Amino acid sequence: MTNLDPAVFAAEWCSAWNAHDLNRVLEHFHDDVVFTSPVAAGLFPETGGVMRGKAALRAYWEEGLRRIPDLHFTIETVFAGIGTVVIQYLNQKGVSVCEVLIFDGAQVCAGHGTYPTHVDNPAGTGG
Known part of the structure; x- marks a missing residue:
């Protein structure tokens, strides 16, 4: 995570998602x-919610954007750790969600979409 500013990264991440620009994301x-996500498990049950490789992640997020044309995120808080950034955001449904991103250098090598346990159906989120 050398020279990575977590706030700048999160702002760019959010801007790319709000533009529905998967290439930028x-x-x-x-x-x-x-990348792991319970939403991915629902959309692609054969994966068990684990997307391996950028191509699989693209397929997952393309399907998500297809199903959620009004997808929009608003950042609430950005947390920084050692090689880790957590972005807490509100999705278009007003649900607070966290994306946990683990870096190897300047790129994300692992990520986890996490959702509040009281939400029965987290679909409609980016992670």
């Missing part, structure tokens, strides 16, 4: 990224 991810 995915440019921050390693080709061999591993």
